[in-house]
Amino acid sequence: MRYYSIAIDGPAGAGKSTIAKQVAQRLAFIYVDTGAMYRAMALYFIRLGISAEEEEKINRCVKDADVSIAYGEDGVQQVYLNGENVSGLIRTEEVGQMTSATSRYAAVREKMVSLQRELAKKASVVMDGRDIGTCVLPGADLKVYMTASSKERAKRRFLELTAKGIPCNIEEIERGIIERDERDMNREIAPLRQAEDAVFLDTSEMGIEEVAGSILELFEQRKKTSVSGQNTEGDFRTCGIPEAGTGRRQA
């Protein structure tokens, strides 16, 4: 069976998940929100009272956190942490910052990357995150790097929160976004960056339909020429995790 994969990477709030969901739906592929998986893991650390700086403790605990995903009848991804559906608990600013801070550790990334590659072996996927094109699925049929200005991203987040009746401040949101970008782009292991063969899309001035439409078009073109069918190539070295299985980087 030939499975396809589309990798969408980019900073927080660029619209990746909205677009990835739409594209997946239109192609009848599975949408994998990898950020939600890292968030579930971060929630586990928060619950244990571990701080983001305690790398040793985090390395020890990673193996006890069973993170999995499943899809409801509506096709929406649900994230489970040790059997508990935590999808409704992982979207807070606290969890977001903890996720960004703990996703820099090799042990965390190694576990998540393995899970994500397993998913892509069993189905055609649209996967979004920070390192999908550069690390998780280096052989993806289509890679997209999606971004928007921090102002525009803050505005979108502000509107989303306001619509939910959550009081917020747009400058504070923008500061949080810039802080998270900084960390995600400058960490040692699998930092956020555009893969060499990724298509760059600035969504600041584009509507959802337009972005989704261009990705679908690009994919149709790629499909004609794509031959590999192997979307899980590459080992952990592509992710800056030299010694798989240890959760530790070599000196």
Ligand code: DC
């Ligand atoms: O996409 P998101 O906001 O849910 O992601 C939360 C954090 O998880 C993000 O700040 C960095 C981390 N992350 C990552 O390191 N690698 C991924 N593939 C996805 C998310």
